[in-house]
Structure formats: C-alpha cells, structure tokens
Amino acid sequence: MAALKSCFHCGNTAADCVHAVAGDGVARSFCCAGCAAATGLILAQGLERYYAFRTASDQAPRYEQRNWSIYDRDRALRSYTHVREDGERELSLQIDGMHCAACAWLLNKSLRQLEGISDIQVNAGSARAEIRFDPTRVSLSRVLESIYSLGYDPRPLSFTPGGPPWLAERRTALKRLAVAGFGMMQVMTYAVSLYAGALDGIAPDLEQLLRFVSLLVSTPVVLYAAQPFFIAAWRGLRMRTLVMDLPVALSIAAAYLWSVWATLRGRGAVYFDSAVMFTFFLLLGRFIEMSLRNGFGLQQDAIARLLPESILRISDAGEERVIPDELCTGDRVRILPGERVPADGEILCGRTEIDESLLTGESVPRARQAGENLIAGTLNLSNAVDMKINRVGQDSTLAAVSRLLERARASRPRIAEVADVVAVWFVAGVLVLAVIAALYWLHTDAARAFPTVLAVLVVTCPCALSLATPAALAAATTQLARSGLIVMRGRALETLAHADRVVFDKTGTLTFGQPVLTEVHVLRVGANRERCVAIVAAFERYSGHPIARAFAKESPAFGVSEVSSCAGSGIEGRVGDQRYRVGRAEFVMDLCATAAAAPEPAEGRSSAFLGDTAGLLAEFVLCDALRADARITVHQLRNMGLEPLIASGDRPAVVAGIARQLDDPQARSDMRAADKLGWVRALQARGHIVAMVGDGVNDAPVLAGADVSVAIGGGTDLAKVSADIVMLGEGLAPLAQGVNTARRCMRIIRQNIAWAVVYNAAAVPLAASGWLQPWMAAIGMSASSLVVTLNAMRLLRPPNTAAAGSDVPHRPPQVSPA
Amino acid sequence: MNILYLLIPLGLVLVVIMVAAFFWAAKAGQFDDLQTPAVQILLDDDSKPMRHDRKVRDA
Numbered sequence: 001m002a003a004l005k006s007c008f009h010c011g012n013t014a015a016d017c018v019h020a021v022a023g024d025g026v027a028r029s030f031c032c033a034g035c036a037a038a039t040g041l042i043l044a045q046g047l048e049r050y051y052a053f054r055t056a057s058d059q060a061p062r063y064e065q066r067n068w069s070i071y072d073r074d075r076a077l078r079s080y081t082h083v084r085e086d087g088e089r090e091l092s093l094q095i096d097g098m099h100c101a102a103c104a105w106l107l108n109k110s111l112r113q114l115e116g117i118s119d120i121q122v123n124a125g126s127a128r129a130e131i132r133f134d135p136t137r138v139s140l141s142r143v144l145e146s147i148y149s150l151g152y153d154p155r156p157l158s159f160t161p162g163g164p165p166w167l168a169e170r171r172t173a174l175k176r177l178a179v180a181g182f183g184m185m186q187v188m189t190y191a192v193s194l195y196a197g198a199l200d201g202i203a204p205d206l207e208q209l210l211r212f213v214s215l216l217v218s219t220p221v222v223l224y225a226a227q228p229f230f231i232a233a234w235r236g237l238r239m240r241t242l243v244m245d246l247p248v249a250l251s252i253a254a255a256y257l258w259s260v261w262a263t264l265r266g267r268g269a270v271y272f273d274s275a276v277m278f279t280f281f282l283l284l285g286r287f288i289e290m291s292l293r294n295g296f297g298l299q300q301d302a303i304a305r306l307l308p309e310s311i312l313r314i315s316d317a318g319e320e321r322v323i324p325d326e327l328c329t330g331d332r333v334r335i336l337p338g339e340r341v342p343a344d345g346e347i348l349c350g351r352t353e354i355d356e357s358l359l360t361g362e363s364v365p366r367a368r369q370a371g372e373n374l375i376a377g378t379l380n381l382s383n384a385v386d387m388k389i390n391r392v393g394q395d396s397t398l399a400a401v402s403r404l405l406e407r408a409r410a411s412r413p414r415i416a417e418v419a420d421v422v423a424v425w426f427v428a429g430v431l432v433l434a435v436i437a438a439l440y441w442l443h444t445d446a447a448r449a450f451p452t453v454l455a456v457l458v459v460t461c462p463c464a465l466s467l468a469t470p471a472a473l474a475a476a477t478t479q480l481a482r483s484g485l486i487v488m489r490g491r492a493l494e495t496l497a498h499a500d501r502v503v504f505d506k507t508g509t510l511t512f513g514q515p516v517l518t519e520v521h522v523l524r525v526g527a528n529r530e531r532c533v534a535i536v537a538a539f540e541r542y543s544g545h546p547i548a549r550a551f552a553k554e555s556p557a558f559g560v561s562e563v564s565s566c567a568g569s570g571i572e573g574r575v576g577d578q579r580y581r582v583g584r585a586e587f588v589m590d591l592c593a594t595a596a597a598a599p600e601p602a603e604g605r606s607s608a609f610l611g612d613t614a615g616l617l618a619e620f621v622l623c624d625a626l627r628a629d630a631r632i633t634v635h636q637l638r639n640m641g642l643e644p645l646i647a648s649g650d651r652p653a654v655v656a657g658i659a660r661q662l663d664d665p666q667a668r669s670d671m672r673a674a675d676k677l678g679w680v681r682a683l684q685a686r687g688h689i690v691a692m693v694g695d696g697v698n699d700a701p702v703l704a705g706a707d708v709s710v711a712i713g714g715g716t717d718l719a720k721v722s723a724d725i726v727m728l729g730e731g732l733a734p735l736a737q738g739v740n741t742a743r744r745c746m747r748i749i750r751q752n753i754a755w756a757v758v759y760n761a762a763a764v765p766l767a768a769s770g771w772l773q774p775w776m777a778a779i780g781m782s783a784s785s786l787v788v789t790l791n792a793m794r795l796l797r798p799p800n801t802a803a804a805g806s807d808v809p810h811r812p813p814q815v816s817p818a
Numbered sequence: 819m820n821i822l823y824l825l826i827p828l829g830l831v832l833v834v835i836m837v838a839a840f841f842w843a844a845k846a847g848q849f850d851d852l853q854t855p856a857v858q859i860l861l862d863d864d865s866k867p868m869r870h871d872r873k874v875r876d877a
Binding site: 124171175178182186189209 | 819822823826829830833836837840841844845847849850851
C-alpha cells in the first residue's frame with residue numbers, strides 16, 4: 001500500500017500514478033491524463049491558488065474528448081440563451097463536478113480570460129453559473145468546452161426568467177421569515193411592557209395603544225408569514241387527512257382571533273406574542289430544513305438531463321444533428337444505441353430494447369418495435385431505430401413527470417411518510433385532548449378555559465416530532481453529498497444503516513472495469529513492438545469496446561481506412577497497403593490463409609491479438625486491476641459488521657484472484673444478472689439485509705432487487721436513475737463513510753424521536769391542567785424544535801473515523817442555516 | 819410617558835423600512851448564495867502583484 005499516491009488534481013489514490021511535470025517545472029503525480037491536463041490548464045492560466053483554497057477534491061475529469069459543436073447551431077443559441085438589451089447574451093448552466101467555493105472562483109477566473117465573456121456569476125451552492133457573453137466574439141461551444149476542459153461537466157439550461165423554482169421558493173421563505181422575525185421583535189417589546197404593566201399598573205389608554213399596535217404588527221405576520229401553515233392545513237382537510245399543520249394553524253388562528261376580539265372589546269388577555277413567536281420559530285425550523293434539502297444542487301435539474309444533448313434528424317434534405325428543442329411534431333429522428341429518446345413518439349422502423357426504468361421503475365429492458373410508442377428520456381439499449389415525433393417539450397410525458405416532481409418537492413418531503421401516518425393519530429389525539437380540557441375548564445373556571453386550550457394546542461405542536469426524521473435525513477444527505485455519495489431515495493439511508501451483507505460486483509466496481517495493457521508479446525520475429533501498439537491504438541479509436549480504452553493512452557501514429565468491426569470478435573481495417581485485424585485470436589487468424597493453432601489463453605487474464613495477412617503479429621495482455629481503495633474499504637466494512645461478498649460474471653480463476661487480494665470474502669463467479677439476483681434473494685430469505693454495489697450497466701435488475709443499491713460513478717446514466725445511492729468519482733472509499741453516516745443518522749433520528757416523545761409526555765399534562773401560560777408553551781415548543789434541528793445538524797460534521805487511505809480533505813463543518 | 823405616543827409609531831415606521839429593505843435584498847438575490855462571496859474576497863488576486871511590487875521596491 002506504500003506505493004499508493006494520491007492524484008494532485010482529484011485526490012484519488014492510484015497505483016499507477018502518471019508523474020507529470022505541469023508547466024512550472026514541479027513534478028506532480030496524477031491518476032490519469034485527464035487530471036494532468038486539467039491541472040496543466042489551471043497552472044497555465046496562473047490560477048494555481050485554486051489548489052490552496054479548495055476545500056474538497058475534484059472529481060477526475062473525464063478523459064474522452066467531447067464534441068460541443070452542436071451548440072453552435074443558431075437554434076441552440078436561441079434556446080439556451082437570452083438576448084439582453086445591449087446585444088449580449090445570457091446563459092444559464094448547470095455545472096456538474098462543482099463542490100466548493102474554490103471551484104466557483106476557478107471557473108470565474110478562467111472564463112474571464114476568454115475574449116467575449118463580459119460577466120460570469122458562479123453559485124457554488126447550487127452548482128449553477130450565469131454567463132454573459134458576446135456571441136460574435138466567442139461561440140457557445142467554446143464557452144462550454146473551456147468549462148469541460150477544467151474538469152467540469154456543463155449543461156446549458158433553457159432560459160427561465162427568475163431562476164429555478166426552488167430559488168423563488170427560498171426567497172419567499174426568507175421574506176416570510178423576515179416579516180415574522182421583525183414582527184416578533186416588536187410584539188415581544190409590547191408584550192413585555194404589557195406584562196410589566198399588569199404587575200405594576202399601566203395607564204389604560206397606553207395599554208390600549210400597546211394592544212392596538214400589537215394587533216397592527218401581528219396582522220401581517222399571521223396573514224402573510226403564517227400562510228404556509230393555513231394552506232397546508234386546508235389542503236390536508238380537503239384531502240380528509242389530519243396533517244401536522246392543522247393544530248399549528250388552529251392555534252395561530254385561535255390566538256390571533258381571540259386577541260383581536262379582546263383588543264376591540266378592550267378587555268381580556270391578548271396572545272399576540274404567542275402567535276407571532278410560534279410562527280417565527282416554526283418558520284425558522286422549516287427554513288433550515290429547506291436549506292438543507294436544497295443545499296446540494298445536483299438533484300435539481302435531474303429531469304432536464306435525461307434528454308439527449310443532440311439527436312440525428314432525418315429529413316428530405318438529409319441527416320443532421322439537432323438539439324431536442326428544434327424537434328417538431330412529425331419529425332423523423334434516428335436514435336442510436338446508448339442515446340436517450342428526445343421526445344414522445346412512435347417507432348417507424350427497427351426493433352430494439354428500451355430501458356424505461358425512469359418512468360416505470362421496472363429495470364428489465366422492454367423490447368420495442370415498429371408501431372410501438374417511445375417515451376422521452378428513456379434509454380435505447382441495443383439497436384438504432386427511427387421514430388416519428390408525436391409530442392415535444394411541455395406536452396411530453398417527461399415534462400409531466402417533472403411537473404409532478406416539482407409539486408412533490410414543494411410540499412413536505414416524501415421521507416416523512418411514516419411520520420405522517422403517526423401524525424394523523426397524534427393530531428387527532430391533540431384535538432380530542434384540547435376539547436376535553438376546554439370542557440373541563442369551562443365547567444370549573446371559564447376564564448382559564450381559553451388560555452389552557454391554547455397552551456395545549458401550542459405545546460403539543462408536533463413540530464419536534466415531524467422535524468425529527470426529515471431534519472436528520474436532510475443533514476445526513478448533505479454530509480454524504482460532500483463526501484461524494486448522492487442519496488437518491490430517503491429510505492436508502494435507513495436500509496444502508498441496517499445492512500449486514502454487501503454484495504460487490506467485480507468488474508467496474510472492485511476493479512476499474514477497464515482493462516489496462518500490462519504486457520505485449522511480439523509473436524513474429526522482426527516485428528516492432530512500438531509499431532504494433534501504435535497500429536492497435538489507431539484501430540481502437542474506431543471501437544467502442546471496453547478493451548479499446550486500454551489503448552487510449554497510446555498515441556496512434558497511423559491513419560486507418562476501410563474500418564469494419566465484427567461484433568464480439570474484433571475489428572478489421574487497412575493501414576497503408578496492409579490489411580490488419582485486431583481482436584480474438586481465431587478472428588485475427590482467419591485473415592491469414594495458412595491455418596495455425598490459436599495460442600492458449602492464459603488463466604485469469606484476457607488477451608487481444610494483432611495480425612495481418614501473414615499471421616499473428618503480437619499478443620496484448622490486458623488485466624483489470626483492483627481499485628486502489630477496494631482493499632481498505634472491504635476491510636472497513638467488515639469491521640463495521642458488514643460481510644462483503646463478491647458476485648461476478650467473470651471466470652472463476654479471475655474472481656478467485658481478486659478475492660485473494662481482499663482477504664478472501666465469499667465469492668461466486670460465472671454469474672449472470674439472474675443468478676446474482678437469485679443469490680441476493682436467497683440472502684434476503686435468510687433474513688439478511690443486503691446492500692448491492694455495482695456499476696449498474698448489467699446489474700440494474702440486481703440493484704433493484706437488493707434492499708439498498710449503490711451505483712458507482714463511472715456507471716451509465718441508467719444506473720444513476722435506478723440506484724438508491726450514487727457514488728460520484730472513482731473509488732470505493734466513500735462507501736464506508738456512507739455506512740458510518742447512515743448509522744449516525746439513524747442514531748440521531750432515534751434520539752430526536754425519543755426527545756420529542758418525552759417532551760410531549762411531560763408538557764401535555766402540565767398544559768392541560770392549566771399550569772402553562774400560552775407564551776411559556778410557545779417557548780417550550782420552539783425550544784424543542786430547535787433542539788431537534790440542532791441535533792440533526794451534528795451530522796454535518798464529518799465523522800471522526802474518516803475513511804483511512806483517502807487523502808480527500810474534508811470540507812469544514814458549517815452550522816449556518818444556509 | 820407621552821413620548822411613547824411618538825416613539826411607538828416611529829418604531830413601526832422603522833420596522834416597515836427594515837422589512838422593505840429586506841424584501842428588496844431578497845428579491846435582488848442578495849441571499850441566494852451565501853457561500854461563494856464569503857470566500858471570493860480571500861481568493862481575489864490582489865495579493866500576488868503586491869508581493870511582487872514589494873520585492874521590486876526592496877531590491
């Protein structure tokens with residue numbers, strides 16, 4: 001393990017660090033060429049201070065080149081940007097891979113060096129950037145490309161006036177909070193004067209003035225700031241459920257109306273202070289929770305990125321790549337394998353398999369053929385098909401789903417489901433209790449009836465109970481996001497905390513999933529080793545096969561023509577006058593007339609061959625190496641009581657080799673997805689809670705079958721949609737940390753619920769028996785909500801037992817509400 | 819105590835002004851990003867040329 005170095009740019013540990021000298025003559029080690037290039041660019045622009053100020057490591061930038069030219073189309077400019085009065089254009093971007101303020105700074109400084117960009121505002125919190133540029137001096141594609149080359153993944157957003165919906169939500173919440181806060185300060189001053197006056201005596205006209213002013217100040221607080229509670233309570237009533245907000249709304253309304261009546265009448269006690277304080281503290285708790293939820297911008301525009309960046313449109317004029325916005329009803333488009341469907345429509349010709357898990361949750365791909373419907377955002381898995389567009393944009397199913405999600409997000413988070421069921425009974429109990437207390441006090445001491453009922457309603461406000469779970473989950477989610485784990489489903493954390501078996505997929509999970517070229521054997525006397533590698537490198541540029549990636553680091557020195565690939569066997573083409581084949585031994589040897597025996601493949605490794613018409617030239621031994629942090633992660637998980645298991649589709653010898661390096665966990669080989677699923681089910685039948693970690697490409701059914709699924713970042717979009725938790729970056733280290741945080745989260749939820757129950761059990765009898773004044777009840781309930789929220793915030797601190805072996809610096813804890 | 823008849827309405831006017839100022843700030847996006855600007859000031863490039871200047875002067 002001593003040989004492990006961490007990458008200067010992304011912090012990933014890798015055994016084979018590339019030592020590169022970037023610009024200023026200082027040798028630094030990098031895990032891949034992508035990181036080295038990003039650092040080189042940053043240093044060349046004189047922005048090396050970025051490394052001193054960043055508080056979290058980067059994701060490794062993706063290595064492959066991307067073609068951004070689709071964004072140079074006029075229509076792209078019109079769709080994604082917005083013309084300002086001075087002729088410049090404004091562009092909104094969602095930027096993946098941003099994690100701290102130093103990234104914002106880096107983007108800002110770096111992009112300002114591009115000519116034609118006049119202003120750039122980067123928001124690190126929401127991972128968005130607003131850019132103002134002059135399209136005559138710098139093209140849209142150039143802007144995107146420069147962001148990409150720094151190691152970020154930009155995605156232009158359609159221009160929405162006023163920013164994203166959650167931003168408007170946040171601003172409104174802040175305004176309500178301000179009204180309630182300023183109002184509370186005023187009303188409390190008047191209330192203290194009134195209480196003092198009640199003890200020491202006060203001039204009646206002055207008392208009346210204070211009460212009228214209190215009324216004046218409380219009115220906007222109740223009518224504007226407390227609106228969300230009334231709306232939620234009313235919506236709940238209309239749907240015939242008793243929601244948490246109902247007693248809240250009742251107590252605010254009752255306290256306010258009673259006080260208004262008392263003020264107008266000129267006698268009786270007023271409770272403006274209780275109503276206003278109650279509103280403010282509740283809003284504060286909600287605001288903190290909302291900030292935690294929105295703190296990480298990644299899930300915000302998840303739907304938007306389900307549409308492809310560009311799509312092949314076929315018209316009489318020919319084929320043309322267009323952006324999805326350009327499509328109209330009736331257009332004919334071709335969807336290649338691996339591409340997403342751009343709009344709703346129907347297949348004209350061809351048959352393929354479509355992954356519709358995004359809409360149906362069903363992870364098994366569906367076969368679709370001519371005449372059948374395709375839905376926007378679904379993924380074409382196997383063959384190219386032509387489709388006719390029927391519905392685009394706002395009419396599409398995807399837009400409808402997105403609207404549903406938006407609505408769901410605006411209301412209470414889904415994760416509070418269980419709490420809501422409890423809440424119905426709780427609320428019913430509170431209302432019954434309040435009525436009983438009212439009846440009792442009306443018969444014994446009518447003057448104390450109203451304050452007692454109000455105190456009961458206020459003190460039992462179930463906010464501590466209703467905040468207990470969501471606040472902790474939100475804080476844990478935020479903390480995990482900082483360490484590179486994105487929780488897609490709230491439930492996942494609970495299951496992860498309880499899991500006792502972890503099934504790892506091998507390829508792409510425990511290993512890099514990409515074969516690395518380890519040895520080259522020249523098979524013909526006189527053949528040049530470098531030349532052979534260069535020829536294969538040139539060939540593999542044309543292949544999407546995973547093996548091709550092993551050669552991506554080698555530079556192709558030849559032009560290849562007449563390339564044709566033979567699925568499952570290899571690729572054939574011409575360099576100069578000579579025909580070559582690259583691939584399996586049998587396939588390569590078919591090219592040569594004289595038959596010879598194919599060499600025996602060695603155990604536990606795979607080989608590719610290069611040959612020409614005269615026979616085999618060279619053998620390339622490829623090996624899929626274990627991830628640097630796999631060993632330590634497996635070890636840590638075992639210490640936490642999670643038994644690691646390996647399920648692999650690979651040959652027994654390879655799997656055994658990997659298992660040996662990981663201290664021999666139980667490992668099964670030669671498993672197809674169905675076998676893996678069967679194994680997971682068998683474990684579950686024995687009462688185990690199973691977490692599945694996979695790269696998601698062919699593991700989707702297993703991921704769905706496990707109690708909790710974790711997909712590793714390098715996986716496809718498909719996995720990101722179907723897994724419960726997605727690990728960003730390359731590496732397994734966040735996994736152990738994730739389990740740790742999930743367990744801490746569950747502990748804090750239990751503490752919170754225990755606290756809320758104890759508090760209510762103690763406070764309710766006191767209130768019902770008339771011992772508590774409404775203002776005491778308001779303070780008690782606010783304090784209990786704040787205790788719960790602050791307790792949840794402890795999760796934002798990084799765990800003490802940070803995953804060893806990773807040099808990823810932690811972000812400092814932040815306890816501010818935003 | 820008659821002064822209260824002036825001070826209390828005055829307090830109200832101040833509250834209205836405060837709320838109005840806060841509303842403007844929220845609408846103008848002052849509270850949208852509370853992380854980046856706090857660090858931005860530390861990251862600004864002004865320290866580098868200064869160090870350079872001093873060296874030149876010292877020499």
